Amino acid sequence: MGAIYVLWLRELRRYTRSRVQIVASLGQPLLYLFVMGFGLGAVFQQAGHGSYFQFVAPGIIAMTVLFTSTFSGIALLWDRQFGFLKETLVAPVSRFRIMLGRTCGAATVAMLQGMLVAIICFIAGFRPVNMAMLPLAFIFLMLIALVFAAMGTTIGASLKDMQGFQMVMNFIVMPIYFLSGAMFPLDNLPTALAVATQLDPLSYGVDALRAMLIGQAHFNVARDVVVLLVVAFALICLGAWRFSKIEA
């Protein structure tokens, strides 16, 4: 058994055993899905954009993946001082492999959580336009999870203590979510906002998911793929570098 594998497996075991946590973390996406989905539905329809519930469901799935993967990355901060991470840091295993095992684990967990929300969306009436696209949607879900798990790891490895958590939440995670077009179409935005949305990696993830699930894309899918791959690669490198600098 390799180090990367056991660390990945560990994240997975922890996830599947924390049933209460799984249910608890469904609260927020469900709130967004049902309250926003149905609450804004009428306005959206009147504006001639079709069903808001259909539109927002891929966004909510992406949001779930964003939050779950970022948080499990940031959990590194706890783990570093008071937990299991120290055990791995003194082991004869390179830091890069530890970082990769953890990040892949966090990404897998986020993906599972995202799929759970996807299933709930489906039960609530969400219908993908083309079932054949589902495997591709799954791959995009994986990419989004990888990008933000790597981002979480980078942040978790860079913070000194939990004080910085609020900052990260309010100035990184929430802006990424709100600027991604998860909740509104990216057409006809004021220039400043349009630029901001284009700088947000999640915009491309949401866009690709929407393209796969409801057949609407703002950017084109090829561009989405390239941006997500580049950002994932860059963040894994950055994360690995930050991780290698941890002094426990």
Place this chain on the structure above:
Amino acid sequence: MVDILIIITKTQSRARKEIAHRYVCFKINDKVVVKQPNAYKLRTTNLYRVRSMIRVENLTKKFADMTAVDGVSFEVVAGEIFAFLGPNGAGKTTTIKMLTTLLAPTSGKLEIDNLDTTRNQHEVRKRFGIVFQDPSLDQELTAMENMEIHGALYNVPRKLRRERSELLFKTFELWEKKDAFVKTFSGGMRRRLEIARGLLHTPKILFLDEPTLGLDPQSRNQLWTQVKHLNQNEGVTVFLTTHYMDEAERVASRIAIIDHGKIVAIGTAQELKDKTQTSSLEEAFLALTGTALRDESVNPTQRMRDMSRLWRR
């Protein structure tokens, strides 16, 4: 020139079982100085020239605003139990972190099993096991799963891992609990599991950073009995820090006292008492380090430690 030697004396116990006792000796200018009184009748005496397990020369660690460890030098011999004592903030944990490759020294030389800790980091890491001051078990996993992960990280072959896990679980009286979740374990059981895990890859040296902190006397007693047992049976060198003087006196062959980042005394418990003309190690410790209270300023780590305790409950 100081040569370090070890005498292994073999005594016959009533059960006609041979037990090896170790005495640390020094050869200073061709004169052997026995550091522990020999209470047993010698049957055979073998003199071995032994390797040093830890060699520290002029070790210094400076942080932005303070010098945590200031020119520390000492040597630990293979097979020894070496205690590192000192008041809060004296530099104990910083020293352990440097010894275990978690922190890079500002200057000085540091060797574990004759390997430089910064240049041969990987090799050094294979050679030691460590029990940290803060828990480092995964509480959401079972005891066995924690062992498995450790085995995989240290590349212990599956078969060997099973055998050794069983042996260690039995030694530390955790065999019945091997499939229970760590979160259901008491403080003492967790500590024992951490030590068992640290020994899974048969390290040559075991670091214990305040392993008995917060344990009741029964658990402490049991823990030290087991550690001594492993020291004698497997010959694992033990480097420990503690605040309990009685423990240091009971288990350690030699004791170093560190204060303000400097070693103020080093020797057997008896030597420290003689040196300070006191009757107990506690008094010797106070004579050497003073009676002033050490109020550490609360750093982010301590704050987080408090928070994490609340968080977990």
